[in-house]
Amino acid sequence: MGNETQPREGDLPDSVWMDVLSAVDRTYADLVDYQERLERQNDELERLRSFHASVLASVSDILIVVSRAGEVEEASASVSLRTRLARSQLCARRAEDLFAEADRERLRTAMRCATELRAPVTIEAGLLTPEGPSAVELSLSARFDERGRAAGLVLTGRSVAEIRQAYAELERSHDELKAAQALLVRNEKLASLGRLLAGVAHELNNPISFVYANAHALERYAGKFESYFHEVQAGATREDLMRLREDLKLDREVRNLREAVRGAREGAERVRDIVEDLRRLSSDGSGEAERFDLVAVTQVATAWVLRGARREVEVEMTGLPSLEVTGRPGHLQQVVMNLVQNALDAVEEVVAPKVVIDHATECDLAVLSVRDNGAGVPEGLEQAIFDPFFTTKPVGRGTGLGLPISHKIAEEHGGRLMLCEGGLGACFRLELPLDRVQA
Numbered sequence: 268m269g270n271e272t273q274p275r276e277g278d279l280p281d282s283v284w285m286d287v288l289s290a291v292d293r294t295y296a297d298l299v300d301y302q303e304r305l306e307r308q309n310d311e312l313e314r315l316r317s318f319h320a321s322v323l324a325s326v327s328d329i330l331i332v333v334s335r336a337g338e339v340e341e342a343s344a345s346v347s348l349r350t351r352l353a354r355s356q357l358c359a360r361r362a363e364d365l366f367a368e369a370d371r372e373r374l375r376t377a378m379r380c381a382t383e384l385r386a387p388v389t390i391e392a393g394l395l396t397p398e399g400p401s402a403v404e405l406s407l408s409a410r411f412d413e414r415g416r417a418a419g420l421v422l423t424g425r426s427v428a429e430i431r432q433a434y435a436e437l438e439r440s441h442d443e444l445k446a447a448q449a450l451l452v453r454n455e456k457l458a459s460l461g462r463l464l465a466g467v468a469h470e471l472n473n474p475i476s477f478v479y480a481n482a483h484a485l486e487r488y489a490g491k492f493e494s495y496f497h498e499v500q501a502g503a504t505r506e507d508l509m510r511l512r513e514d515l516k517l518d519r520e521v522r523n524l525r526e527a528v529r530g531a532r533e534g535a536e537r538v539r540d541i542v543e544d545l546r547r548l549s550s551d552g553s554g555e556a557e558r559f560d561l562v563a564v565t566q567v568a569t570a571w572v573l574r575g576a577r578r579e580v581e582v583e584m585t586g587l588p589s590l591e592v593t594g595r596p597g598h599l600q601q602v603v604m605n606l607v608q609n610a611l612d613a614v615e616e617v618v619a620p621k622v623v624i625d626h627a628t629e630c631d632l633a634v635l636s637v638r639d640n641g642a643g644v645p646e647g648l649e650q651a652i653f654d655p656f657f658t659t660k661p662v663g664r665g666t667g668l669g670l671p672i673s674h675k676i677a678e679e680h681g682g683r684l685m686l687c688e689g690g691l692g693a694c695f696r697l698e699l700p701l702d703r704v705q706a
């Protein structure tokens with residue numbers, strides 16, 4: 268008899284064992300897999316937990332998460348800091364108990380409203396601190412679970428004192444900005460006046476010397492007539508008087524006398540006109556808007572700029588001979604002066620410099636355009652030229668405020684100032700609403 272083992276009755280065949288072993292293997296592999304997934308989920312949970320904790324620790328506003336039952340579920344470190352209650356103490360309380368008793372009823376109502384309306388509700392309430400209630404602006408938003416059922420609320424808040432301080436700071440910087448803006452406008456006006464001062468002085472000098480010379484001539488004539496009358500009174504003979512009249516050239520001087528008076532008067536009128544122009548130019552324009560002829564204002568502005576020009580430039584006025592608009596002529600004169608000055612600066616190096624100023628109406632717009640045959644505005648700078656202090660001119664020749672201020676003035680008049688596309692040189696276009704014009 269050999270040693271070979273025969274399967275005994277009740278023993279399982281090998282194939283069954285093989286199945287069992289492979290089932291155990293699979294289960295083990297599943298277990299390992301499950302374990303790994305669990306660990307990954309744990310890691311993720313841990314990461315979320317510390318993220319959550321870091322948010323709660325660093326948020327400076329008050330953040331309180333409230334359960335459906337009205338109890339604190341979670342609170343930011345800022346709440347603990349203010350109430351001097353540890354997180355564990357906070358979480359055991361009803362949210363309303365963190366606030367002054369007088370505010371609790373209002374808080375309950377607000378919580379109810381936020382949940383029912385499904386919209387945030389804002390109230391002011393006193394958060395209890397060891398120093399007494401501290402007013403906070405609270406915003407209450409309802410939370411909902413994945414099936415859309417109310418799950419509680421989130422209360423966020425900021426100290427009213429902080430909000431007030433922030434508002435006060437905002438207001439202060441707004442005021443400072445307004446003051447700086449006013450100063451800029453004023454400085455630009457002074458700068459443009461300064462640029463024209465040489466021209467103004469020259470312009471006044473001419474008629475004044477005219478008046479002076481004529482007054483001097485009148486003095487001379489007066490002397491001659493005095494000596495003639497003296498002789499008349501002294502009883503001189505007719506012949507003597509005739510001779511004296513001849514010697515003193517009285518007949519010619521009578522004609523000259525009229526000329527001298529007319530000349531002196533013209534000179535004085537010219538001075539008066541210049542002073543009037545200056546007065547209009549320097550008025551701050553804060554008064555009432557008035558109806559005026561834009562073409563006349565353009566003419567005065569152009570004349571002033573040309574007086575200060577360094578070289579002869581051909582300036583052509585085209586279009587309407589008059590164009591009534593409503594606004595502040597002083598301000599619009601400043602705009603035109605800047606556009607014309609810019610055009611003159613742009614043609615400084617041009618062989619046959621030319622500036623064309625056109626007045627027209629287009630639909631409901633009064634349109635003034637100033638075109639020059641200079642090099643134009645370089646590509647890419649079309650927007651930048653309207654920025655304050657953007658200038659390509661040397662120091663002392665340009666502050667870069669002309670266009671931004673002109674742009675602002677145009678807007679204040681309900682209009683626009685823009686650079687037109689295409690064409691030779693640059694073309695700036697000022698549009699003012701015409702409906703106001705006819706108002």
Ligand SMILES: Nc1ncnc2c1ncn2[C@@H]1O[C@H](COP(=O)(O)OP(=O)(O)OP(=O)(O)O)[C@@H](O)[C@H]1O
Nearest residue numbers: 609613643644652658659665666667668669670693
């Ligand atoms: N007609 C023009 N042709 C070419 N470039 C122009 C023209 N007008 C304005 N610019 C450009 O726009 C810039 C800004 O113009 P803006 O009038 O604002 O300031 P500015 O003339 O330089 O100085 P400011 O007007 O304060 O004396 C100018 O420096 C120039 O580079």
Ligand SMILES: [Mg+2]
Nearest residue numbers: 605609669670
């Ligand atoms: Mg300018």
